[in-house]
Structure formats: structure tokens, C-alpha cells
Amino acid sequence: MVDVYVPETLEEAVSFLGLHAGAAIPIAGGTDALIDIRTGRSMPEWLVDLSSVPRLGDVELDGEVLRLGALVRIRAVELDPELGRRATAIVEAARVLGSVQVRTMATVGGNLCHATPSAEMPPSLLVHDAVAEIAGVGGRRSIPLAELFAGPGRTTLGPDELLTSLLARAPASSAGSCYLRQTVRWSMDLAGVGVSASVEVDGTVVTDARVALAAVAPVPLLVEAASEAIVGTNLPPEAAREAGRRAAAACSPISDARGTAGYRREVVSVLVPRALRIAWLRATGAWTQGVPAPVNGMSTGEDL
Numbered sequence: 001m002v003d004v005y006v007p008e009t010l011e012e013a014v015s016f017l018g019l020h021a022g023a024a025i026p027i028a029g030g031t032d033a034l035i036d037i038r039t040g041r042s043m044p045e046w047l048v049d050l051s052s053v054p055r056l057g058d059v060e061l062d063g064e065v066l067r068l069g070a071l072v073r074i075r076a077v078e079l080d081p082e083l084g085r086r087a088t089a090i091v092e093a094a095r096v097l098g099s100v101q102v103r104t105m106a107t108v109g110g111n112l113c114h115a116t117p118s119a120e121m122p123p124s125l126l127v128h129d130a131v132a133e134i135a136g137v138g139g140r141r142s143i144p145l146a147e148l149f150a151g152p153g154r155t156t157l158g159p160d161e162l163l164t165s166l167l168a169r170a171p172a173s174s175a176g177s178c179y180l181r182q183t184v185r186w187s188m189d190l191a192g193v194g195v196s197a198s199v200e201v202d203g204t205v206v207t208d209a210r211v212a213l214a215a216v217a218p219v220p221l222l223v224e225a226a227s228e229a230i231v232g233t234n235l236p237p238e239a240a241r242e243a244g245r246r247a248a249a250a251c252s253p254i255s256d257a258r259g260t261a262g263y264r265r266e267v268v269s270v271l272v273p274r275a276l277r278i279a280w281l282r283a284t285g286a287w288t289q290g291v292p293a294p295v296n297g298m299s300t301g302e303d304l
Contacts, residue, residue, distance in 0.1 A: 002037065006049045010056075010135055010164065013048055018137045018160030024048050026162055028071050029105035031098070032114040056109075056164060061086070066128070066170040070109025070163045074121075078103060085289065086170035088282060089177035089196045092293060093124035096181060099188055109163045112148060115155050115219075116190070122149070122220035123196035123212035124179045128168040136161035149219035175200045176282025178275045180297040181214075182267045184258055191215045192258035193267040195247075197275035201283040204234045209279075211243065211272055216251035216264050223250045226272060235280045240273035247272045271297055 005024070007013040017024050024046035027033050036042035050056060056071035059080065066087055068077070077083060078094040097103055097111070097120045111121045112132075122145070130145040137160045145166065150156050157163065177198035181191040194214030200207050211226040229243040253264035274297030281287035 021159035089124040092179040118215035126212035127198035199279040244269040244272040
């Protein structure tokens with residue numbers, strides 16, 4: 001039998017986790033944790049219900065800085081119009097995660113801390129330069145989001161630590177982002193390949209770019225070499241394709257029911273140029289505001 005502890009403050013939560021290290025796990029929406037318990041993958045003595053801890057469910061925009069509390073529901077992200085304009089990749093990742101019922105319960109922090117390599121939210125947050133804010137018995141610390149992941153199902157959090165929020169960049173203009181994925185089924189399935197891209201421009205010239213991948217390595221992957229292929233260009237097709245080739249070379253996929261390793265690399269080489277083009281079109285104002293990207297990036301106006 002699993003007991004439930006409901007702390008009213010962050011300090012109470014991390015203290016309880018520290019006192020019951022290895023026997024207690026935090027729970028937010030429970031869409032992953034409860035399944036793990038039912039299937040025997042996780043056997044805690046305590047669930048630490050974070051729903052009463054203040055501010056963990058807040059969304060704040062201060063200039064170009066976006067703060068997402070760890071308990072923000074995926075559905076709230078999906079439906080936020082300002083995030084749709086300023087952090088489009090994050091919203092596009094949210095809208096394809098599970099079902100409406102799952103998104104209504106699931107949280108941003110839970111999706112990250114479950115550390116599933118195919119999770120939707122990590123690559124979209126990585127291209128928005130996200131930083132993870134963490135609290136523990138010993139105090140608070142911040143790390144680049146990429147450093148949160150240690151392997152499939154594992155994070156770098158200590159037993160008494162909690163992810164409290166994400167800080168991300170959300171430029172108001174001259175920037176765009178996109179999330180695309182390949183799946184066996186279009187809904188209610190994990191990503192076979194997930195690709196996110198962000199682009200910042202001066203006019204039409206790319207001044208900064210980021211490319212991140214999911215489901216093609218043990219942890220979400222930020223591929224700097226792919227971004228470097230397009231900086232300083234007007235994103236001609238060959239530069240976009242080179243970014244795709246570099247991303248495919250950087251990943252280390254496995255073969256499973258959703259595709260072979262070779263197939264996944266090929267999908268990466270196709271989706272990266274598409275995601276970059278959509279992000280560039282958004283950054284230059286050539287993509288109609290509010291229009292979502294096709295899930296796999298088809299019909300982008302140019303065959304890359």
C-alpha cells in the first residue's frame with residue numbers, strides 16, 4: 001500500500017523527500033507515476049502530492065523571459081495564445097502529447113522528470129534555451145535543461161530535490177520556432193522521432209538557431225552542429241539539408257517497434273530542414289500567425 005503526503009510548502013516537500021529518500025516520489029498529474037506503480041516499474045512507500053505547493057503552477061512572461069512552473073498543465077500550455085505566438089514549438093509539442101484527458105492532468109515538470117527519451121516537451125524547451133530551476137534541502141540551483149537528463153528514466157536530481165520551474169527565452173519578434181514529429185499513429189502514440197527548431201533573424205538572415213531531437217538518443221539531444229550550418233544564411237535549401245545531415249549524424253537511435261535506427265536517422269534528416277524552414281518563415285513574418293505546423297511538416301511551401 002502507498003501512502004500520500006500533501007505538503008503545503010516547497011520546504012516541507014523537499015524535507016519529506018530527504019527524510020524518505022528512496023521510499024518517496026513526487027507526484028503532480030500522475031499520468032506517468034501511477035502507471036509505473038501499477039506495472040511494478042516503481043514501488044514507492046510514499047507519494048508526495050505537490051498540488052498544494054504555491055506557485056508551481058504559474059505561467060509568467062517578463063519581457064523575453066518565460067517562466068513555466070513545474071506543475072503547469074500541458075493543456076494550459078496548449079491553449080495559451082501568447083505562448084502560441086512567442087514559444088510556438090512548446091505549444092506544438094504540447095498539442096500532440098497524448099489525449100486531451102492526459103494533457104488536462106499531465107504537467108510540464110512531470111513530462112521532463114519522467115525522462116522518457118521520446119517525451120514531447122524536452123526538445124521544444126531546449127530550443128527556447130530553457131534553464132531548470134531546482135530546490136532541495138541544501139538550497140536552490142539552476143542548470144541548463146540539457147543537464148537534467150541522465151538517461152532513460154533517470155535525471156540528475158538528488159533524492160531530496162524537486163524541479164520547480166523552467167526559465168526559457170520567448171522573443172517577441174524576429175524569432176520563430178517549431179516542433180515536428182514522426183509517429184506510427186498520429187495521435188495517442190509516442191514520438192518515433194521528435195524534432196524542434198528555433199530561428200532568430202535580422203531581416204531574412206539567420207543570426208541564431210537551435211535544433212533539438214527526441215527519441216533518437218538516450219537523452220534529448222541539442223545539436224549545435226546542425227544550427228551552425230544555417231547561421232549567416234537566408235536558409236537556402238542546401239543549408240537546411242546540411243543541417244539535417246549533421247543532425248542525423250549526431251544522433252544514436254535504437255531499433256524498435258516504431259522504426260529501425262537507420263529509418264530514424266533518415267527521418268531526422270528530413271524533419272530537421274522542415275522544422276528549420278517553418279521556424280524561419282515564422283521569424284521573418286512569412287508564416288500566417290496562429291496557423292499550426294503540420295504534425296510532420298509537410299506542405300511547408302518548399303520541398304526540402
